[in-house]
Amino acid sequence: MKKDIILCGVGGQGILSIATIIGEAATKAGLHLKQAEVHGMSQRGGDVQSHLRLSSAPIYSDLVALGCVDLIISMEPMECLRYLPYLAETGKIVTGNKPFINIPNYPEQAALDAELAALPAVDLLDIEAVAKDAGNARGANMVLLGMAARHLEILSPEQLCDAIRTIFARKGEAVVEANIKAFQAGYSN
């Protein structure tokens, strides 16, 4: 079994934390993993993306080929559209629906809605609002991870929760619980 994933968003939105958690869970589960990140200049408010590949068999390429991505996980609705050429025919998208507008020519909401509605398998959620309702306003990325957990298949929600506990352990029990709660809110929404 294998899953090829693109994680995307705007620099500073926390996609690398999602990658770290999936990476931790995959390693513990004995899966092969490759995860190509973007560091450096683009992190400053620009578009950022990470290729994440999980498989029960060895993986060669650090990058996913066009037309081969099983799941696009996006913090932001326009950003998921940037990577459509990577999406496999059967691929799915989970994305936050709240625009992050830091450019003057950001598309109109109606155009964005129409574009997303025309795609076959899109899961949209106001991840910031759900995170806030779950009492963790900074946990939108964990809500998104919860949404993604419904489609990951290669890893169970329990394995991901374990990884959240491991990764955030050094920040204390309160932080761990807040993130688990945000994850669960995303998973059940």
Next chain:
Amino acid sequence: MKRLLLGDEAIALGAIHAGLGGVYAYPGTPSTEITEFIQNDPLATERGIHSRWCTNEKTAMEAALGMSYVGRRALVCMKHVGMNVAADAFVNSAITGVHGGLVVVAADDPSMHSSQNEQDSRFYAGFAMVPTFEPSNQQEAYDMMKSAFELSEQLREPVVLRIVTRLAHSRAAVEVKDALDVCNLGICQERWVLLPGIARARYAALIEKQDEMLAAAEASVYNKRETAAGKLGIIACGIAYNYVKEALGENANVLKVSQYPLPEASIKQLAKECDSVIVVEDGQPYAEQQVKALLGADYDLQGRLAGQLPRTGELTPDNVAKALGLPAKATLPVSSIVAPRPPQLCQGCGHRDVYAALNEVLATYPDYRVFGDIGCYTLGALPPFKALASCVDMGASITMAKGAADAGFYPSVAIIGDSTFTHSGMTGLLDAVNDNSNITVVISDNLTTGMTGGQDSAGTSKFEAICVALGVAPEHVRVVVPLPKNMEEITRVIKEELDYPGVSVIIPRRECIQTLARKARANAAKAAKA
């Protein structure tokens, strides 16, 4: 034991476990994480492995050579353009030779994700006539550090380890071995004095060693041949091997090359068995040029020069599959409503206030130029500021402004960051002082090396003293705090210094908001734990 590591981290851990004595580096994407890993590694700390940042790549290379002279294993890390800065020391270290193992990691950035060119560091290694390792994956990156130090000590020459961004910044599980003790060969009993008479003999000795380097590459465990049916032979260098295997799996008739000089006998054998050969390599067509010379103009050689692969940009699984003749998958187009989202200066960043003030003052002149430099503040070239006329190499802002002023152009302004100033700006400022050039230099001091993630900056708290010591008149070294509320004062100071017909320096100083926020988070975490 397996550990999930970035390519950079695998290099760092491999070096520590190979008995490293010290790492010398200046931050530069995509190489920065190597040194940062060593700075934070418990074993490296326990062993007292040197890991403090250097002022630039040349000082790093020279310090490493000194550590090698007294018998320790030393590592130098830099991004590809750092090789230009280190080149004098690097090329001559092949003439002196080394004592303790010396490995130079050059991290190339094909596609220029965070750089100003695509130069390929294998040319530097070839130029200096020293061996190169080029790992295909994180495991090899780890394993090769030990091999590279051993080969360096066997040959008594520096060895280059060349990586590209996609390996540097990609994570995978690495099987980690036991750490060797810190190596110590004792101080070198030779003198490395490159007077012409001695250097000639040393150069001849380096040329003598070329056969041994070639033999090492032919026998290398990292260079391997896989055979399959078909008449197309593939030479896959470094991470190109992964894209080839991704495309063809077991059906690849491939010579994997991860140690140079190019294994000529293996290449000739591959060519003999095939009708054509394609060279797949990330970066510039370094191997392809040499293979072409090796096989002759009549042999059907494919690659970046021949046009099957793009001449510029990094390899991808897609362009490699296409070059190997595989059909492309049907894909969705990029949605037409997607707008580019370029990087930008953070909201609240002090550089923003500097550019706002500069633009306001300079708009009152009929013509003006601001010569820029390398760092976060290069983003001042983009809207909304559009403030820069140039950004070329580390330190060029000051010297380009000087050249323009020498030709009579006014006002000629340089803007440079604190870390870039100590890296390569100080010598240019001395030139300007000696010529009494009519320039205004803005050292935008955010107390850190910001672009690469907030490393210590070599000149912090020393800038006024440095400028005065270089000969700038003390009354023309002005410090301001770049905040919107201080705009009136900042614009007044800029105006006064533009009016001064000589070298003046303005230092807007306010901490990078990223490092400030990180410190606040660390303190909050500490408080929560306590």
